[in-house]
Amino acid sequence: AQTVTQxxxxxxxxxxxxxxxxCTYDTSENNYYLFWYKQPPSRQMIxxxxxxxxxxxxxxxxxxxxxxxxxxKSFSLKISDSQLGDxxxxxxxxxxxxxxxxxxxxxxxxxxxxx
Amino acid sequence: xxxxxxxxxxxxxxxxxSMTLQCAQDxxxxxxxxxxxxxxxxxxxxxxxxxxxxxxxGEVPNGYNVSRSTTEDFPLRLELAAxxxxxxxxxxxxxxxxxxxxxxxxxGTRLSIL
Numbered sequence: 001a002q003t004v005t006q007x008x009x010x011x012x013x014x015x016x017x018x019x020x021x022x023c024t025y026d027t028s029e030n031n032y033y034l035f036w037y038k039q040p041p042s043r044q045m046i047x048x049x050x051x052x053x054x055x056x057x058x059x060x061x062x063x064x065x066x067x068x069x070x071x072x073k074s075f076s077l078k079i080s081d082s083q084l085g086d087x088x089x090x091x092x093x094x095x096x097x098x099x100x101x102x103x104x105x106x107x108x109x110x111x112x113x114x115x
Numbered sequence: 116x117x118x119x120x121x122x123x124x125x126x127x128x129x130x131x132x133s134m135t136l137q138c139a140q141d142x143x144x145x146x147x148x149x150x151x152x153x154x155x156x157x158x159x160x161x162x163x164x165x166x167x168x169x170x171x172x173g174e175v176p177n178g179y180n181v182s183r184s185t186t187e188d189f190p191l192r193l194e195l196a197a198x199x200x201x202x203x204x205x206x207x208x209x210x211x212x213x214x215x216x217x218x219x220x221x222x223g224t225r226l227s228i229l
Binding site: 004033042043044050052091095097098102103104108 | 146148150157158159163165171173203205207209214215216218220222225
Protein backbone atom coordinates (compact mmCIF):
# COMPACT_ATOMS: atom_id res chain seq x y z
CA ALA A 1 0.00 0.00 0.00
CA GLN A 2 1.14 3.50 -0.73
CA THR A 3 2.12 5.80 2.12
CA VAL A 4 2.71 9.54 2.22
CA THR A 5 4.94 11.17 4.83
CA GLN A 6 5.08 14.83 5.73
CA UNK A 7 7.88 15.20 8.25
CA UNK A 8 7.20 18.81 9.29
CA UNK A 9 4.12 19.05 11.54
CA UNK A 10 4.43 22.84 11.76
CA UNK A 11 6.33 25.58 9.96
CA UNK A 12 6.33 29.34 10.00
CA UNK A 13 7.55 31.98 7.57
CA UNK A 14 7.66 35.75 7.39
CA UNK A 15 5.42 37.49 4.94
CA UNK A 16 7.05 37.90 1.49
CA UNK A 17 9.62 35.18 2.17
CA UNK A 18 9.89 31.70 0.63
CA UNK A 19 9.10 28.44 2.37
CA UNK A 20 9.39 24.80 1.31
CA UNK A 21 7.18 22.01 2.62
CA UNK A 22 8.45 18.44 2.39
CA CYS A 23 6.66 15.31 1.26
CA THR A 24 7.91 11.80 0.59
CA TYR A 25 5.92 8.81 -0.56
CA ASP A 26 6.35 5.12 -0.96
CA THR A 27 5.13 3.22 -4.00
CA SER A 28 6.22 0.44 -6.31
CA GLU A 29 4.25 1.90 -9.21
CA ASN A 30 5.80 3.82 -12.06
CA ASN A 31 2.86 5.98 -13.10
CA TYR A 32 0.88 8.00 -10.59
CA TYR A 33 -0.22 11.52 -9.68
CA LEU A 34 0.71 13.78 -6.80
CA PHE A 35 -1.18 16.70 -5.33
CA TRP A 36 -0.87 19.43 -2.76
CA TYR A 37 -4.07 20.55 -1.07
CA LYS A 38 -4.52 23.58 1.17
CA GLN A 39 -6.94 23.55 4.09
CA PRO A 40 -7.49 26.99 5.64
CA PRO A 41 -9.30 27.43 8.97
CA SER A 42 -12.57 27.38 7.01
CA ARG A 43 -11.88 23.65 6.58
CA GLN A 44 -12.29 23.67 2.80
CA MET A 45 -9.96 21.43 0.79
CA ILE A 46 -8.45 23.54 -1.98
CA UNK A 47 -6.24 22.16 -4.73
CA UNK A 48 -2.90 23.94 -4.88
CA UNK A 49 -0.97 22.01 -7.51
CA UNK A 50 -0.92 18.71 -9.40
CA UNK A 51 1.99 16.69 -10.81
CA UNK A 52 1.97 13.77 -13.22
CA UNK A 53 4.75 11.30 -12.42
CA UNK A 54 5.56 10.63 -16.05
CA UNK A 55 6.31 14.31 -16.62
CA UNK A 56 9.79 15.33 -15.55
CA UNK A 57 8.96 19.02 -15.64
CA UNK A 58 8.02 20.43 -12.25
CA UNK A 59 4.51 21.86 -12.01
CA UNK A 60 4.04 25.55 -11.19
CA UNK A 61 0.97 27.62 -10.33
CA UNK A 62 1.76 31.29 -9.83
CA UNK A 63 3.64 31.53 -6.48
CA UNK A 64 3.48 27.76 -5.92
CA UNK A 65 5.92 25.30 -7.44
CA UNK A 66 7.05 21.77 -6.73
CA UNK A 67 10.36 19.97 -6.72
CA UNK A 68 9.49 16.48 -7.94
CA UNK A 69 12.28 13.94 -7.54
CA UNK A 70 10.88 10.64 -8.80
CA UNK A 71 13.87 8.46 -7.96
CA UNK A 72 13.95 9.83 -4.43
CA LYS A 73 10.12 9.68 -4.18
CA SER A 74 10.07 13.26 -3.01
CA PHE A 75 7.51 15.95 -3.80
CA SER A 76 8.17 19.24 -2.00
CA LEU A 77 6.08 22.40 -2.31
CA LYS A 78 7.71 25.82 -2.55
CA ILE A 79 5.68 28.91 -1.76
CA SER A 80 7.27 32.14 -2.92
CA ASP A 81 6.40 35.63 -1.71
CA SER A 82 4.36 34.17 1.17
CA GLN A 83 1.12 35.96 1.98
CA LEU A 84 -0.97 36.02 5.14
CA GLY A 85 -3.69 34.15 3.27
CA ASP A 86 -1.32 31.22 2.79
CA UNK A 87 -1.71 30.37 6.48
CA UNK A 88 -3.30 26.91 6.43
CA UNK A 89 -2.76 23.17 6.72
CA UNK A 90 -1.10 21.74 3.64
CA UNK A 91 -1.62 18.13 2.66
CA UNK A 92 0.40 16.10 0.21
CA UNK A 93 -1.61 13.37 -1.55
CA UNK A 94 -0.87 10.41 -3.82
CA UNK A 95 -3.13 8.91 -6.51
CA UNK A 96 -2.27 5.66 -8.21
CA UNK A 97 -2.85 5.24 -11.90
CA UNK A 98 -5.81 2.97 -12.57
CA UNK A 99 -6.74 2.88 -8.89
CA UNK A 100 -10.22 4.36 -9.03
CA UNK A 101 -8.71 7.82 -8.48
CA UNK A 102 -8.43 7.26 -4.73
CA UNK A 103 -6.22 9.62 -2.74
CA UNK A 104 -3.77 8.72 0.03
CA UNK A 105 -2.97 11.71 2.22
CA UNK A 106 -0.09 12.67 4.46
CA UNK A 107 -0.74 13.98 7.95
CA UNK A 108 -0.25 17.56 6.89
CA UNK A 109 1.96 20.54 7.70
CA UNK A 110 0.54 23.53 9.52
CA UNK A 111 1.97 26.67 7.92
CA UNK A 112 1.77 30.04 9.62
CA UNK A 113 2.70 33.19 7.73
CA UNK A 114 3.71 35.97 10.12
CA UNK A 115 3.33 39.68 9.32
CA UNK B 116 -23.28 24.27 -10.52
CA UNK B 117 -23.30 23.96 -6.74
CA UNK B 118 -20.41 21.48 -6.79
CA UNK B 119 -20.30 18.94 -3.94
CA UNK B 120 -22.88 19.66 -1.25
CA UNK B 121 -22.74 18.06 2.18
CA UNK B 122 -25.44 18.19 4.81
CA UNK B 123 -25.55 18.76 7.71
CA UNK B 124 -22.53 20.95 8.47
CA UNK B 125 -22.53 20.10 12.17
CA UNK B 126 -24.15 17.38 14.21
CA UNK B 127 -23.95 16.04 17.74
CA UNK B 128 -25.02 12.44 18.32
CA UNK B 129 -25.38 10.30 21.38
CA UNK B 130 -23.59 6.97 21.56
CA UNK B 131 -25.64 4.29 19.83
CA UNK B 132 -27.68 6.66 17.69
CA SER B 133 -27.79 6.39 13.91
CA MET B 134 -27.60 9.02 11.22
CA THR B 135 -26.97 9.56 7.54
CA LEU B 136 -24.54 12.12 6.17
CA GLN B 137 -25.74 13.40 2.85
CA CYS B 138 -23.56 14.14 -0.16
CA ALA B 139 -24.75 15.35 -3.53
CA GLN B 140 -22.96 16.59 -6.63
CA ASP B 141 -24.44 18.20 -9.72
CA UNK B 142 -21.41 17.85 -11.99
CA UNK B 143 -22.27 14.40 -13.40
CA UNK B 144 -19.17 12.93 -11.78
CA UNK B 145 -18.96 9.14 -11.77
CA UNK B 146 -16.50 8.68 -8.95
CA UNK B 147 -17.39 9.70 -5.40
CA UNK B 148 -15.60 9.27 -2.08
CA UNK B 149 -16.05 9.58 1.67
CA UNK B 150 -13.10 10.54 3.86
CA UNK B 151 -12.75 11.20 7.56
CA UNK B 152 -10.29 13.63 9.10
CA UNK B 153 -9.39 13.15 12.73
CA UNK B 154 -7.77 16.01 14.67
CA UNK B 155 -4.20 16.67 13.53
CA UNK B 156 -4.39 13.99 10.87
CA UNK B 157 -4.79 13.74 7.13
CA UNK B 158 -7.86 12.38 5.41
CA UNK B 159 -8.52 8.65 5.37
CA UNK B 160 -10.77 6.94 2.83
CA UNK B 161 -13.89 5.28 4.23
CA UNK B 162 -15.80 4.17 1.11
CA UNK B 163 -15.86 5.04 -2.54
CA UNK B 164 -18.04 4.50 -5.59
CA UNK B 165 -17.15 4.41 -9.27
CA UNK B 166 -20.76 4.69 -10.42
CA UNK B 167 -24.38 4.13 -9.53
CA UNK B 168 -24.85 0.73 -7.91
CA UNK B 169 -21.12 0.19 -7.31
CA UNK B 170 -19.42 0.79 -3.96
CA UNK B 171 -16.24 -0.45 -2.34
CA UNK B 172 -14.42 -0.23 0.97
CA GLY B 173 -11.58 2.14 1.62
CA GLU B 174 -9.01 2.11 4.41
CA VAL B 175 -11.36 2.62 7.40
CA PRO B 176 -14.85 1.23 6.53
CA ASN B 177 -15.81 -0.33 9.87
CA GLY B 178 -18.91 1.19 11.42
CA TYR B 179 -20.13 2.75 8.18
CA ASN B 180 -22.32 1.86 5.23
CA VAL B 181 -22.91 3.54 1.88
CA SER B 182 -25.22 3.29 -1.08
CA ARG B 183 -25.18 4.80 -4.56
CA SER B 184 -28.57 4.56 -6.19
CA THR B 185 -28.05 7.63 -8.40
CA THR B 186 -25.05 9.35 -9.97
CA GLU B 187 -25.73 12.47 -7.94
CA ASP B 188 -26.05 11.13 -4.38
CA PHE B 189 -23.69 9.17 -2.15
CA PRO B 190 -24.96 9.02 1.45
CA LEU B 191 -22.87 7.69 4.34
CA ARG B 192 -24.67 5.85 7.13
CA LEU B 193 -23.54 5.42 10.73
CA GLU B 194 -25.62 2.69 12.35
CA LEU B 195 -24.42 2.66 15.97
CA ALA B 196 -22.46 5.81 16.66
CA ALA B 197 -19.33 5.42 18.78
CA UNK B 198 -17.04 8.10 20.25
CA UNK B 199 -14.26 6.92 17.91
CA UNK B 200 -16.35 8.19 15.00
CA UNK B 201 -16.07 11.77 16.17
CA UNK B 202 -14.43 13.40 13.18
CA UNK B 203 -14.84 15.72 10.24
CA UNK B 204 -16.27 13.92 7.21
CA UNK B 205 -15.56 14.99 3.66
CA UNK B 206 -17.27 13.90 0.48
CA UNK B 207 -15.46 14.29 -2.83
CA UNK B 208 -15.99 13.54 -6.50
CA UNK B 209 -13.93 13.26 -9.66
CA UNK B 210 -15.06 14.01 -13.21
CA UNK B 211 -15.09 11.23 -15.80
CA UNK B 212 -12.70 11.09 -18.68
CA UNK B 213 -9.03 11.96 -18.22
CA UNK B 214 -7.26 10.05 -15.47
CA UNK B 215 -5.57 11.70 -12.51
CA UNK B 216 -7.94 14.63 -12.15
CA UNK B 217 -8.05 16.38 -8.76
CA UNK B 218 -10.94 15.58 -6.52
CA UNK B 219 -13.60 18.18 -5.80
CA UNK B 220 -14.41 18.34 -2.09
CA UNK B 221 -17.48 19.36 -0.15
CA UNK B 222 -17.16 21.67 2.84
CA GLY B 223 -17.28 18.82 5.34
CA THR B 224 -19.55 17.67 8.16
CA ARG B 225 -18.27 18.02 11.72
CA LEU B 226 -19.69 15.14 13.77
CA SER B 227 -19.35 14.80 17.54
CA ILE B 228 -20.49 11.69 19.39
CA LEU B 229 -20.97 12.03 23.12
